Amino acid sequence: MDLNDLLRNARETVPEVDAARAAELRDAGALMLDVREPNETALGVIPGGTLVPRGLIETSIDGAAPDRATPIVVNCASGVRSLLAATTLQAMGYTDVVSLAGGFAAWKADGQPWEEPNAEGDDLARYSRHLLLPEVGVSGQRKLLQSKVLIVGAGGLGSPAALYLAGAGVGTIGLADMDTVDVTNLQRQVIHDSLRVGWSKVESARRSITALNPDVEVVTHDTRVDSDNAVELLSGYDVVIDGADNFDVRYALSDASVETGVPVVYGSVFRFEGQATVFDPTAGFTYRNFMPEPPPPEVAPNCSTAGVLGVLPGIIGTIQATEAVKLLLGIGRPLIGRMLVVDALEMDTVELALTPG
16 A cells, blocks of 8 residues: 555544644644654744654654543645554544644744754754653753752762763752862763862862763852852752762751742662652652661761762662652652662662651
8 A cells, every 4th residue: 555545544543634623623622743854843832732753653642642531633844644643543542533634834834833953053963762762852941941959969860860861961060068089989980080179069069961962051169059059059949869878968858949939859878778759848758857867977978988870879879860850840650758769789779668657
């Protein structure tokens, strides 16, 4: 069966609508499904639309429309691929699917609203793998580019978190640390290198982030976070990643989080074990509730005393970065009220339920 036969069959089962009707359906809550390739969206997108290229519909549509009764308006460049994609959706059990006749070209010609994805500096090639995810897409990537994350501690946990958030396109990354790079750091603090021993950690980390993604604005806070400055620091950010290595800083972050409402993504490592959770004061979870008093030093020695497996902070810091992205995008199920414990020696994970305060 050639393309003409496929299109003829598709038109027998898939209703086609003009741009005006598509706009009405969009305003009524229909999913605007764009089945073009990511590079094609440089020509413009329908605001609020979801990008799922035609070849990925079978594997990716569930993330955008898990309910088979979801009203869907499929669009492409000219209205051909959208017809074929709509027949695929029908075969998968979707019951309310229409195709935009004439595609995005007709939408623009009708004077309907549209956006240029790279109007704010988006690099479509750089973020193309994000654009393929219905849970992210163009609108989600733009949200990341407009987001601000503060990382407290440019060490073992902050290193992977900073690099992955920069790669993800978080627009502003703040780094708070007053320490300098030491040769003993290099076993686990991968954002630094041997040539930067003696450098300020925040400056070393800034260089690495900028080299990875020049789109990211890096704000350095070459200071120790404490109860006097924590509120001011947190107030300018959407999410905080706690990569601190002492209890005083963690308590200062907890109190500032309560005052500002900014969630803190917590992580810690000890020998072969790591922990991660999200302390969201708006949901009643804070570090002070979790640990009202610091344990004695002999119970919780630091890495310089007890040691730590070098790759373990990479695991926990990457989990922290994942949780931060989920919070920024409002997707998935964050680790709020749950603590993930990782035993790297046994490669075992345990989830603990936390009690709100």
